[in-house]
């Protein structure tokens with residue numbers, strides 16, 4: 001039976017030590033290695049395994065910084081279990097400061113399970129999924145960040161295909177460690193109209209189908225590593241490890257109720273101009289209240305996007321330049337409060 005790189009590195013590591021390396025994927029024309037970098041802590045005692053994937057989208061970097069700060073703060077000699085960080089699953093997108101690898105411009109989170117002899121992005125998907133499945137961690141956290149046109153508070157997302165053995169409620173206590181503004185179940189049913197694209201190609205979809213519990217954290221904003229957001233990530237990883245029994249000690253976060261969102265939508269506008277937001281991420285907006293207004297280039301208010309029903313602002317636009325059809329907010333239409 002062949003072993004994978006990270007599985008082999010963990011098996012070879014002495015208890016209570018740290019190992020680092022790169023999973024080889026291929027090479028550039030110049031000969032430079034293309035690979036998936038990782039850091040792994042093998043605990044002194046056996047226990048559960050947490051896997052943090054720092055990014056799938058190359059310009060979303062807060063999660064990488066938080067994950068590396070977190071593992072650097074851990075003493076492997078005191079852990080019961082293992083922590084694996086794959087810093088970037090998309091090294092060519094990361095180097096280029098782009099969401100997608102410029103070589104093929106495919107979205108990695110729509111490319112899983114990938115192909116061993118596929119396009120660049122499919123190679124990344126194939127190798128990461130193979131490495132994770134070989135180790136079979138108890139929990140995987142897939143880190144993302146908000147796009148630069150909008151602002152949000154940290155939130156979490158999971159996909160729950162009807163036939164998946166992993167169900168949302170088992171993820172909620174771990175999500176609460178990040179004190180998310182909302183915890184969203186993303187509909188993967190055809191015609192949900194939520195986000196266009198191949199949902200089954202997402203890392204969390206594939207792993208939840210494989211029985212490996214996985215969710216996404218939207219931490220911070222693209223191409224930024226805001227210190228407060230990094231701290232939220234580090235604190236969240238630590239409490240996840242306490243809940244998994246990998247790290248000792250009392251929980252540092254105290255969220256008791258999650259706002260579990262089951263329907264979301266975007267808010268496109270009809271008029272071009274300059275959008276001025278009037279609401280903040282995480283806030284409830286009542287039916288009939290304006291989300292903001294659009295000022296025409298001649299200075300007139302030409303549109304007030306208005307809540308058709310009560311909703312929660314997940315993200316709201318901060319780049320004011322909008323054209324007809326652009327989105328000014330990402331909102332939750334249906335939610336319940338669930339205890340954790």
Ligand SMILES: [Zn+2]
Nearest residue numbers: 057060144145
């Ligand atoms: Zn992303």
